[in-house]
Amino acid sequence: MKKFxxxxxxxxxxxxxxxxxxxxxxxxxxxxxxxxxxxxxxxxKDLEIVLVLPVExxxxxxxxxDGYFDKERIRLTAGGDTRFQSVKNGLALIEEESxxxxxxxxxxxxxxxxxxxxxxxxxxxxxxxxxVVSKDSIRFIMEDGNHVLDREKVMVIQTPQTFHSKILLPxxxxxxxxxxxxxxxxxxxxxxxVSLVQGDDNNIKITRPVDLLLAEKLLNLRETxxxx
Numbered sequence: 001m002k003k004f005x006x007x008x009x010x011x012x013x014x015x016x017x018x019x020x021x022x023x024x025x026x027x028x029x030x031x032x033x034x035x036x037x038x039x040x041x042x043x044x045k046d047l048e049i050v051l052v053l054p055v056e057x058x059x060x061x062x063x064x065x066d067g068y069f070d071k072e073r074i075r076l077t078a079g080g081d082t083r084f085q086s087v088k089n090g091l092a093l094i095e096e097e098s099x100x101x102x103x104x105x106x107x108x109x110x111x112x113x114x115x116x117x118x119x120x121x122x123x124x125x126x127x128x129x130x131x132v133v134s135k136d137s138i139r140f141i142m143e144d145g146n147h148v149l150d151r152e153k154v155m156v157i158q159t160p161q162t163f164h165s166k167i168l169l170p171x172x173x174x175x176x177x178x179x180x181x182x183x184x185x186x187x188x189x190x191x192x193x194v195s196l197v198q199g200d201d202n203n204i205k206i207t208r209p210v211d212l213l214l215a216e217k218l219l220n221l222r223e224t225x226x227x228x
Contacts, residue, residue, distance in 0.1 A: 003048070130158040
């Protein structure tokens with residue numbers, strides 16, 4: 001089946017302490033966004049990418065595409081004021097029946113294995129939301145105080161959140177609500193259930209300087225394993 005990856009790269013450099021948005025920061029002499037795009041292009045030869053960015057950074061993204069990739073497999077579109085609107089803008093370029101990945105542009109260490117795992121489950125049952133068990137103790141704040149939760153039953157959600165187009169495209173026709181934090185919450189508001197799939201602890205989201213340092217270490221380890 002046809003495959004599309006909607007990569008949302010609308011972040012800023014606020015928490016990184018830099019004027020340059022984090023998706024354009026250098027990681028092993030290449031932009032963070034390069035690794036994200038490459039991971040999906042390498043996963044399936046028939047996959048196409050829809051890259052969603054702020055208007056003011058479209059030229060910078062085009063330079064990355066021109067410098068590293070086959071332009072025929074990547075389309076650019078402008079994001080919106082919210083993640084919901086940005087994803088909706090990306091989905092507007094997809095008309096074919098397909099499996100659609102929606103991925104954070106700064107989760108640059110996403111693996112081929114995770115992408116394939118999400119695709120396989122979405123192809124079979126329509127949805128695949130990658131998640132990992134929380135490693136921290138969790139407490140839930142309530143009116144009468146706070147209560148500990150069983151962390152073995154608390155899942156930390158990642159991307160690529162993956163769906164059959166017959167589910168995701170109509171779901172994004174509903175009106176925006178503040179509770180929409182990701183694609184799964186939109187699909188649930190549309191009236192459908194979503195299914196989890198095993199995520200990857202190394203599939204980190206770069207938001208702070210320490211995350212960039214960790215990404216460098218993980219990338220070094222990955223490259224060493226490939227050489228061996």
